[in-house]
Amino acid sequence: VSQTRQRRGSDGRTQQRNGARTRDSESQRRPGTPELVSLAISAAIALGLVGVLVYLQVTTVDKPALVEAQPMLDQVRHEGGLYYLPLEVTNRGGKAGEEVIVRLSVTHADGAEQLADLKIGFLAAGQVAEAIVALARDPRGARVEVTTIGYLEPG
Amino acid sequence: LNAVELDAHGAAPGLLSYAAAAAKALEEADELSDWQRRLTRCVGRGWHVACASDGCTVAQADRPGPWQHELDAFMRAFSGAFLFGIPSLYTLETWELGTFTEPTKLLILLGIALLVSVTLAHFAGFRMEPPTLFRSVDQAVDAVAVGAVSAVVVLAVLSRIGPSETLQANVARVVIQIVPLSMGVAVANAVFARGRARQWEHSEQTGDDAQAPVGPWKATLGDVAATVVGAALLGFSIAPTEEIELIAAELGLANALALVALSLVSTHMIVFASAFDPERHLRRPHSVFRTPLGETLMAYVVSLLVAGLALYMFGRLDLSTPLGYILAQVLVLGLPAAVGGAAGRLVA
Numbered sequence: 001v002s003q004t005r006q007r008r009g010s011d012g013r014t015q016q017r018n019g020a021r022t023r024d025s026e027s028q029r030r031p032g033t034p035e036l037v038s039l040a041i042s043a044a045i046a047l048g049l050v051g052v053l054v055y056l057q058v059t060t061v062d063k064p065a066l067v068e069a070q071p072m073l074d075q076v077r078h079e080g081g082l083y084y085l086p087l088e089v090t091n092r093g094g095k096a097g098e099e100v101i102v103r104l105s106v107t108h109a110d111g112a113e114q115l116a117d118l119k120i121g122f123l124a125a126g127q128v129a130e131a132i133v134a135l136a137r138d139p140r141g142a143r144v145e146v147t148t149i150g151y152l153e154p155g
Numbered sequence: 156l157n158a159v160e161l162d163a164h165g166a167a168p169g170l171l172s173y174a175a176a177a178a179k180a181l182e183e184a185d186e187l188s189d190w191q192r193r194l195t196r197c198v199g200r201g202w203h204v205a206c207a208s209d210g211c212t213v214a215q216a217d218r219p220g221p222w223q224h225e226l227d228a229f230m231r232a233f234s235g236a237f238l239f240g241i242p243s244l245y246t247l248e249t250w251e252l253g254t255f256t257e258p259t260k261l262l263i264l265l266g267i268a269l270l271v272s273v274t275l276a277h278f279a280g281f282r283m284e285p286p287t288l289f290r291s292v293d294q295a296v297d298a299v300a301v302g303a304v305s306a307v308v309v310l311a312v313l314s315r316i317g318p319s320e321t322l323q324a325n326v327a328r329v330v331i332q333i334v335p336l337s338m339g340v341a342v343a344n345a346v347f348a349r350g351r352a353r354q355w356e357h358s359e360q361t362g363d364d365a366q367a368p369v370g371p372w373k374a375t376l377g378d379v380a381a382t383v384v385g386a387a388l389l390g391f392s393i394a395p396t397e398e399i400e401l402i403a404a405e406l407g408l409a410n411a412l413a414l415v416a417l418s419l420v421s422t423h424m425i426v427f428a429s430a431f432d433p434e435r436h437l438r439r440p441h442s443v444f445r446t447p448l449g450e451t452l453m454a455y456v457v458s459l460l461v462a463g464l465a466l467y468m469f470g471r472l473d474l475s476t477p478l479g480y481i482l483a484q485v486l487v488l489g490l491p492a493a494v495g496g497a498a499g500r501l502v503a
Contacts, residue, residue, distance in 0.1 A: 031289060034225035039293050042300035049265060049303060049330060056323050057258035096255035122254040126321045154255040 060125070061094030064153070067123065068092055069102045069146040076140055083135045087146060091123040097151035098122055104133050107143040114139075117149070227428070232281040232297060232340045234425040236305040238498050239339025241389065241491045244309045244332055247398050253328030261330045265299070268334045272298040272341040279345030294341065302336030303329055312413045313402050313487070378500055382454045385499020386461040390492035394465035403483035411486055418458075418490045422497040423451045455489070458496040462488035 031039070072086040089102055100123045106114040116133045123129055243249055272295035277286050280294045306329045310316040316325045393399065406414070427447040463485045466472045472481050 031293065032221045032225075034221045035293065038225055038229065039296060042297040045300040045303055046265075046269070046296055049299075049326070050262065052322070052326050053258045053262050053265070053330070056326065057262075060258065060323070098255070122251055124254040124321050124324045127254075127324065154251075 063094040065091050065095050065097035065100075065123065065125070065151060066093035067097055067100055067102070067148040067151060069104075069148060071104070071139070071144045071146055073140055073144065076138070078138070081136075083138050085133045085135055085139050085144075087118065087131045087133060089118075089120060089123065089129045089131060091125055091127050094125050096122060096124045096127075096154050098154040100151040101149040102131070103147050103149050105145045105147070106135060106137075106139045107145075108137060109142070112137070122154070123151070228282050229297075229301065230424050230428045231343050232301045233305060234421070235281055235339040235341075235343025236298075236301050236336040237309075237339070237421045237494050238425065239342070240302070240305060240309075240332060240336035241494050242393065243335040244306065244313070245393050245396070245398050245402075245491060247396075247401065249331050250310075250315050250328055252331050254324050256327050256331065258323070258327075261327055264334060265330055268302070268337045269295055269299055271334070272337045275338060275341035279342045281340055281343040283344075295337075298337035298340035299333055301340045302333040305336050306332035308417065309490075312410055312417050314405050314407070314410055315402075378450060378454070379457055381499040381502075382457045382496035383461055383499075386458040386492035386496035387465070388499070389495030390458070390462050390465045390488055391468075393491050394462070394471060394488055395469045399466070399471065399484055399487050402487045403480060406483045406487065411483065414486050414490060418486075418493040419451060419455055421490075422454060422458075422493045423447060425494065425497040426451070426454075426500055454496050454500065455493050458493040459485055459489045461496070462492040465492070 067089060069087050069089045072088055075086045077084050085104070087102065087104065089100065091097055091100075098121070100120040102118045102120070104114075104116040104118070108114075114135055114137065116135070118131045118133065120129050120131065273291050276294035276298065277291040280286060280291070281298075282290060282294060284290060307316070310328055310332070316328055320328075463472075463481075466484055466488060472484055
């Protein structure tokens with residue numbers, strides 16, 4: 001093994017290097033500026049999460065799910081011989097609902113009635129879900145009713 | 156250069172004992188390559204080693220600055236999070252839990268994640284320095300933050316969180332993922348690091364575990380095989396689940412592009428930027444894909460092929476499946492497969 005870029009120095013230089021080594025060892029034990037900055041950012045993120053969770057806990061209304069559904073008759077589209085009617089399903093309660101079932105009833109002027117049941121897997125508190133029902137006849141001009149059949153309490 | 160001379164230059168104790176052993180070995184060695192293999196052990200510990208026909212040179216390498224050092228540490232942290240957390244991020248039940256879990260339970264979950272991370276960080280962690288109480292707590296807080304950021308990025312790319320969801324659902328889905336992700340951060344070194352990881356425990360070891368040099372095609376074949384094994388390990392375990400179809404069905408163009416970018420960035424980070432294995436380029440110096448970018452792209456293509464095969468084998472797609480839906484499913488499964496492939500190359 002022939003050379004290094006550094007040459008052996010005098011005793012003084014050796015001592016200086018030993019001193020540098022000691023400082024290196026100390027710096028390994030003490031957190032540096034980058035470590036402290038990253039810790040501050042991480043702590044801010046973690047505390048932010050805690051803050052949001054506390055806020056949610058304080059503001060959460062302690063009442064069961066309350067599901068409301070609204071037909072969007074102005075957004076009906078006609079394609080392939082079917083009329084697609086969007087429904088807006090909202091949970092206005094304080095807790096989530098699981099397997100929410102909503103029933104749509106369309107009664108036409110001639111007495112003909114169309115029924116459709118919809119199931120929504122999960123509906124969180126405050127969540128708005130959109131569902132689409134395909135109907136054989138145009139629901140505009142007919143009597144449209146949407147009722148909530150029920151849901152499971154999750155957990 | 157002998158051990159005494161190295162001492163004068165302020166060499167690390169591990170290098171000194173190594174140099175003493177190597178000097179003895181030089182007298183007995185028949186070939187220079189034997190020396191080369193032994194000296195590569197020095198690299199990655201802050202030393203450059205260059206060998207020529209007339210001998211070897213050992214010189215102090217340019218040490219990364221403190222900010223670069225910190226960035227490397229966080230690359231390892233994110234890599235650990237992805238490697239451990241991908242299966243959980245792809246689980247429908249964890250998204251559903253986020254819909255109805257109460258904030259108090261989520262706070263407890265966050266506390267558990269922090270406590271577990273403190274313990275794990277003390278024994279493994281993602282930093283290369285010896286553990287202290289401060290560093291264990293520091294790494295645990297970092298682990299929780301890295302878990303949160305990783306969860307936000309992946310869930311947003313997969314369209315599991317977003318402005319259409321309520322604040323509670325978004326926060327809950329992220330917090331639920333923090334437990335596995337932060338654990339991945341806290342054990343990153345123990346599972347995946349080699350070379351520099353926990354070197355304070357191995358600095359006095361002088362055993363010869365270096366591998367013989369390999370040819371370019373053999374090295375490439377090894378990389379491909381390791382990618383296939385790693386990608387299959389994660390890909391085949393996730394492919395049968397309905398989550399892939401669910402995510403793929405809702406995948407828009409922007410999300411698909413983000414998914415490709417995330418797959419490439421995360422796998423590149425795991426293998427090359429995390430410094431889990433700084434000696435990797437020495438062990439496989441002549442791969443056909445000479446650049447990290449080339450190897451990352453090759454591994455991603457291989458991972459996508461494995462993902463496609465896994466989906467086909469489990470009947471998730473066939474020739475009648477629309478091409479766009481096939482592509483979406485392959486891209487969705489491509490992320491865990493690519494992460495698995497990267498882990499495979501790392502530990503191979």
